[in-house]
Amino acid sequence: MGVAEPTLIGGRYELGEKLGSGGMSNVYRANDRVLERTVAVKVLKVSHRDDADALLLLRREAEAGAAIRHRNVVAYRLARQDHDPPFVVMEYLAGESLRQRLDRQGPPPVAVAFGWIRQLAEGLAAIHADGFVHGDVKPANGLVTGPGTIKLIDLGFARRPGDLRPWTDRGHVLGTANYLAPELIDSPPLDTPKADLFSLGVLAYELITGRLPYGGRSTAEVVRLRRF
Numbered sequence: 001m002g003v004a005e006p007t008l009i010g011g012r013y014e015l016g017e018k019l020g021s022g023g024m025s026n027v028y029r030a031n032d033r034v035l036e037r038t039v040a041v042k043v044l045k046v047s048h049r050d051d052a053d054a055l056l057l058l059r060r061e062a063e064a065g066a067a068i069r070h071r072n073v074v075a076y077r078l079a080r081q082d083h084d085p086p087f088v089v090m091e092y093l094a095g096e097s098l099r100q101r102l103d104r105q106g107p108p109p110v111a112v113a114f115g116w117i118r119q120l121a122e123g124l125a126a127i128h129a130d131g132f133v134h135g136d137v138k139p140a141n142g143l144v145t146g147p148g149t150i151k152l153i154d155l156g157f158a159r160r161p162g163d164l165r166p167w168t169d170r171g172h173v174l175g176t177a178n179y180l181a182p183e184l185i186d187s188p189p190l191d192t193p194k195a196d197l198f199s200l201g202v203l204a205y206e207l208i209t210g211r212l213p214y215g216g217r218s219t220a221e222v223v224r225l226r227r228f
Contacts, residue, residue: 012032012034013033014031025048025156032089039090039091064127065158072123073123073155076088076155093143098144102206116150117200120203132155134199136199139206141154179199
């Protein structure tokens with residue numbers, strides 16, 4: 001975990017296993033000492049705790065998480081942007097991502113794929129109904145939590161439509177190029193719920209066929225191909 005990361009957050013969340021790591025934050029499984037339950041805690045990395053854009057992304061994530069309640073979207077419990085370090089608390093979900101499932105087993109039966117796509121679409125509909133764009137729909141952010149059940153996770157790029165800052169991180173597009181709608185690659189980008197639907201379409205294609213609908217071996221090559 002490293003000496004820079006505390007083992008107790010907010011006086012009640014005891015950090016344990018690291019579940020994942022992104023450019024700006026780490027996610028841990030944690031024990032909520034007050035309610036005696038397992039949760040997931042996202043903590044800003046030391047390198048981003050004075051970064052205004054990183055703090056803004058965390059605030060947006062907290063706002064979206066507080067507003068959205070749906071069976072196919074991860075539930076958010078608490079956000080503390082004034083804490084050192086800033087953190088958000090989410091429900092802990094056991095399972096594997098669609099990315100892991102595809103890499104391990106390849107495409108599922110078509111009926112199973114359609115069921116997952118429908119649930120992801122329902123989760124997106126709830127996010128859009130509450131006035132947000134998810135911003136990072138991809139197989140890694142669809143978590144299979146049980147037989148026939150899937151949830152959208154990671155609202156780290158969630159924002160209101162048209163809210164562009166920070167859409168780029170020091171000149172680089174935030175998000176995963178393979179799943180971004182074309183209008184998000186151009187400058188200035190146009191961000192609407194339709195961009196999420198494009199990403200869901202790419203995810204659906206990959207889930208059914210086992211491959212992406214276009215090539216590209218690097219982010220730069222993907223961006224170049226997607227512009228034409």
